[in-house]
Amino acid sequence: MTTATIDGLERPERSATRVLFIVRRIVPRMLSGVLVLFAAASLTFLAQALLPGDRATLLLNQQTGQTIQRTAQELAPINAEFGFNAPLIVQYGRFIGGLLTGNLGTSYQLHKPVAEIIGEQFMPTLTLTVTALLLAWVLTIVWTLLTARRRRLVSTVGTAAETIAAGLPQYWLGVVLLVVFAIGLKWFPVIGGTSVIGLVLPAFTLAIPLAGFMGQATRTEFEKQYDQPFVTSARMRGMGDVQIRLRHVLRHAVLPGITLSGWALGSLFSGAVIAESVFARPGLGTVLLSAVNSRDLPVVTGIVILIALLYVVANIIVDIAYVIVDPRLRTS
Amino acid sequence: MTASTLVSAPRPTRPSAPIGSLRARLRNFPLAAAVAAVVLVFVIVAAVWPDLLAPGSPFAINLSAALQPPSPAHILGTDESGRDLYTRIIHGTGQSLLIGLGATAVAFVVALLLGVAAGLGGRVADAIISRALDVFFAFPVLLVALLVVAIYGPSVTTQILAIGIGTAPGYARMIRGQVLAVRNSGYVESGRAVGHRYGRILRQHIVPNALRPLVGVFTLGIGQSIVWAAGLAFLGLGVAPPSPEWGALLDAGRAFITTAWWLEVIPGIAIIVVALSVTTVGRYAQQLLEGATD
Numbered sequence: 001m002t003t004a005t006i007d008g009l010e011r012p013e014r015s016a017t018r019v020l021f022i023v024r025r026i027v028p029r030m031l032s033g034v035l036v037l038f039a040a041a042s043l044t045f046l047a048q049a050l051l052p053g054d055r056a057t058l059l060l061n062q063q064t065g066q067t068i069q070r071t072a073q074e075l076a077p078i079n080a081e082f083g084f085n086a087p088l089i090v091q092y093g094r095f096i097g098g099l100l101t102g103n104l105g106t107s108y109q110l111h112k113p114v115a116e117i118i119g120e121q122f123m124p125t126l127t128l129t130v131t132a133l134l135l136a137w138v139l140t141i142v143w144t145l146l147t148a149r150r151r152r153l154v155s156t157v158g159t160a161a162e163t164i165a166a167g168l169p170q171y172w173l174g175v176v177l178l179v180v181f182a183i184g185l186k187w188f189p190v191i192g193g194t195s196v197i198g199l200v201l202p203a204f205t206l207a208i209p210l211a212g213f214m215g216q217a218t219r220t221e222f223e224k225q226y227d228q229p230f231v232t233s234a235r236m237r238g239m240g241d242v243q244i245r246l247r248h249v250l251r252h253a254v255l256p257g258i259t260l261s262g263w264a265l266g267s268l269f270s271g272a273v274i275a276e277s278v279f280a281r282p283g284l285g286t287v288l289l290s291a292v293n294s295r296d297l298p299v300v301t302g303i304v305i306l307i308a309l310l311y312v313v314a315n316i317i318v319d320i321a322y323v324i325v326d327p328r329l330r331t332s
Numbered sequence: 333m334t335a336s337t338l339v340s341a342p343r344p345t346r347p348s349a350p351i352g353s354l355r356a357r358l359r360n361f362p363l364a365a366a367v368a369a370v371v372l373v374f375v376i377v378a379a380v381w382p383d384l385l386a387p388g389s390p391f392a393i394n395l396s397a398a399l400q401p402p403s404p405a406h407i408l409g410t411d412e413s414g415r416d417l418y419t420r421i422i423h424g425t426g427q428s429l430l431i432g433l434g435a436t437a438v439a440f441v442v443a444l445l446l447g448v449a450a451g452l453g454g455r456v457a458d459a460i461i462s463r464a465l466d467v468f469f470a471f472p473v474l475l476v477a478l479l480v481v482a483i484y485g486p487s488v489t490t491q492i493l494a495i496g497i498g499t500a501p502g503y504a505r506m507i508r509g510q511v512l513a514v515r516n517s518g519y520v521e522s523g524r525a526v527g528h529r530y531g532r533i534l535r536q537h538i539v540p541n542a543l544r545p546l547v548g549v550f551t552l553g554i555g556q557s558i559v560w561a562a563g564l565a566f567l568g569l570g571v572a573p574p575s576p577e578w579g580a581l582l583d584a585g586r587a588f589i590t591t592a593w594w595l596e597v598i599p600g601i602a603i604i605v606v607a608l609s610v611t612t613v614g615r616y617a618q619q620l621l622e623g624a625t626d
Binding site for chain 1: 463464466467469470471472473474475478479481482483485486559562563566567568569582586589590593596597600601603604607608611
C-alpha cells in the first residue's frame, strides 16, 4: 500500500482509471465531432446550392468550353443525371444520405464517383502530410531543447529563427528549396513523383513553417516550466541538466504543440495543394486545384468534407495523446 | 489560431498621454519596429507614387535583354520579355496592398457582425454563432478560400472575398471575447448603475474599448492577407499575368523556376519583407494601444 502511493500515483488502478478517463473524455468529443461534420456537410451543400446561375447550364458550358444559353433538351439529361430538378430539400436529403453510405456524388468533369477519385489520390497526400507533421515535431523538439533557456545569444537566435520560419509562405519556401537543393545542388529530383527521395523537399516545405509555429508555443511553455520548483527539486536530487530538460521540462512543453497538431493536420492537407503544385507531385492537392479551376464542385466538396473528417479524427487522437502524456489528467 | 492569444483583457479608455511620456516612448522605440516602419514608408511611397522609385513602365518589353539575372543594369534581373523586375515589383505594390487591405476589411466586416451579435445578442445567439465558428475552425484558411473560388470562379474580387471569408472566423471569435469582457466589466456596470441608457453605454464604453485593441490586429491581418492572396495567385487563382501584382509575378515566374530563379524568389522576398514589417509594426501598435509599454 505504502509503496503504491509513494509517488502519488495508485499503480494497481492505473490502467483502469486511464481507460475510464479516456472514454469519459472521448465520447463527448466524438459527438461534437459528428456535429462538426454534419454542419460542414450542410455548409458545403449550401455553397453548391448558392452557385450563381443554372447549374446544368454551367456544367455543360464548362465541359464544352463555351458560354451559351442551352435549350431545355440539352439540359434535361444533365438535370436527370445529377437530380438538379428536385426541390433543394430533397437534394439535401439525398446528399446527406449519400454521405452516410460513403457516396460523395459524381464529378461534373470526370463523370466518375468522387469517392473513387479521392480514394485513388488519398495515399500520396496522407504520406506527405503525416511525414511533414512528424518532421515538424522533430524539428520543434530538437530546436527547443538546443536553444531554449541557453545563453542569451543562443536563445535570441532560436526565437528569431522560429519567428522567421513561422512567417515563411509555403509557396515561396517550396520554390527556394527546389531551386537550391534540386536545381542547384542536384541532391533531389526536380519532379519527385511518389518516390521516397521525392518526398523529402515537399515534406520540409510543409514542415518548416509549421515547426516555427509550434516551436513558438513549445518554447514559451518550456521556459515557463524550466523555472518551476520541480526543476529545482530535481536539480537538488543531483539530476543533470540534459536529464531535466528531457524527462521533466519537455514533457510539459509538448502539450501546447499536441493541441496544435490536430489543427495542423487539416492545415497541412490544404497546404499540400501548394507543395504538390510546386513539386509536381500527384495527390489530393493536385486534384483539388484542378477541381477548383474547373469549378467541379462535387470534388471540391468531397475533399472539404474529407479534411473536416480528418480534423475531427485528429483531434480525438490528440485528446487521447494528451491523457497519455499528462498523468495529472488521469488522477483528477 | 494565434489571433486569440494576441489580445489581452481590455482596459478602460485613458486620457491621451502627455508629451513627456511620448518622448520616453520614442526613446524606447525598439529597433525592429523602427526598421519595419522605414520599410513600410518605402512600401507606401511605392504604392502611391511608383514612378518616384521606378520611373520606367512595368510593361516595357526589351526582347534583347530577356531573362537576365540581377546586374547593375537591372538590379533584380529581367523576365522572359526583358521587362525589368525591379520596376514591376515597385509598380505592383499598390495593387498587392489594396488586395491585402480589401481582404482584411472583408474579414473584419464579417467578423464584427458575427462577433458583436454573439457578444451582445444573448445566450442563444452566442451559442449558435460560437458553434458555427467552431465548425469553421475545422477548415484551414486556404481550404475555405479554395471553396469560395470554386463557387464564384477565379477573379480578383473572388480572391479578396475568399481570403476575407477564410480569415474571418478567427477575428470573429476574438471580437466576441472582447465584447463579452467589456460588457461584463466594472465601468459598464457602473454606467448602468448611474442610469445611462444602453445606446450611450454602447457608444461610449463598449465600442471604443472593444475595438481599440483591434487596430493592431487589423494591421497584423493585412500582412497575413497579402501572403494568402499571393498564395492564391501563385496557384493561378488570383490576378493574372502580365500584371505586375506580386501574386501575378509569382504565377508568371513559375514557368521559369529552372532557368530564372530570381523571377520567383525575389517577388516572394518582397511579400515576406512586407508581411514581416506589417506584423512588427502591428504588434508594436497593439502594445501601445493596450498600454503594455508604459
